[in-house]
Each structure stands twice: as structure tokens, then as C-alpha cells.
Amino acid sequence: MTRTDRLVTLINLLRDGALHRAQDLATRLxxxxxxxxxxxxxLFASGVPVQGTPGTGYRMADTIALPPLHLAPAELDALHLGIAIVSEAADPDLQAAAQALAHKIDQALPTETIAEADAWKTALSPMADAARGLSHMTSLRSAIAGRQKLRLSYREPNSDLSHRTIRPIRLESWGRVWLLTAWCETCGDFRDFRLDLIEAAMPLPELFTDEPGKRLVDRPA
Structure with missing residues (x-):
């Protein structure tokens, strides 16, 4: 397992909200x-909202506040993505502005919530740039809301291109890691797809309904 795959696996393990000891995570992986x-x-440096310290255990924070504002998860997603995209712009003035904004946010948020300003550009490297999946965002959100199946062309981490029929369930980000959770009809199991590796997401005419075993609540922890 590569480091990038291991980090994504850790995110999946931690997002159940439970406290996980480092020893248990080490044994699992x-x-x-x-x-x-x-x-x-x-993960801390990438902006993933993980709480904990060595010796006590780790868990994923489920709320993030920006005093005096309270941000919804989708609003923080937009903030993460916007800063990540501008940080990778060719314009040095825009890069500097994005870094300055990240630093100001860093000073306002709890220390475990967000990265140092420089980490916005390098978090979870060598993952592909954070903007890559943006072109699919609208169609993915629409498919989730409309319960519409998708034909996904996906570049596996080993560079193989796979084609899958999926039921999109949830779209979320942890720091700069954007994940689509879906029931994959091709493999008959739940899968998390990195948005930066999606080559195409074609809506299919077929809709889906909740079925036992294929709902998000049925996914094993």
C-alpha cells in the first residue's frame, strides 16, 4: 500500500467519529x-480535521467553527478548494494572495483544524492537483441528489483505467482529499473514488432507490 492510499484509508477509518489508538491503526494497516x-x-498539515495526540488516540472532528462565523461542511469544502486552486495558479500575485488568506484562516481556526499556510500547496503530495475533479463536481452532486446511476471512467492509483457503473451516495472532502462514496455495481461493494482520478462521469438513464446492503448506513465501519 502506498503512502497516499494509506492516508486515504486512515481518513476512512477515522471518519466514524470513534477514538482510534495509534497501535490499533498500526495493526490494521x-x-x-x-x-x-x-x-x-x-493529515494535520493537509487540513484534515483530525483531533488527538500520540498516546491518547485520534478521531475526526465533526464540526468546524470560524469565530464569529460557523461554517457548514460544504462551505468549508468550498473554502478549501478555492484556496487550493488559487495556490496552484501561474500568477505569482494570486499565489501570494492565496497563501496570505490561508495564513489568516490558520490564525482564526483551532490549531487542529487547518494547516499552516504553506501546506495548502503541498498537502498529501503526490496526489494530483485539487482542481482536477472540479469539472465533475456539478454532475456528481446532481446524480447524488437525483439518485441517478453513473458510468465512471476511473484512473486507478496503479494507472490502470477502469470503467464502472456506480450508485453515487456521498461527496466529501477532507482537507484537499476529495472522495466520492458509491456503491459499485461492477465490483458489488462500496468504493471511495478520488475525484482527481476520475476521467469521466457519464449520467445513465437508469435511476436507483435505496436497497438494503447498498445504502450508506449499510457500509461497514
Missing amino acids: DVSVRTIYRDMDR
């Missing part, structure tokens, strides 16, 4: 506890 500590530092 077949790595050392020191590796888990380094991975957690990486």
Missing part, C-alpha cells in the same frame, strides 16, 4: 506506530 504518527502529522 500493518505498519509501525511511528509510521502512524508521521501519517497523522501529514
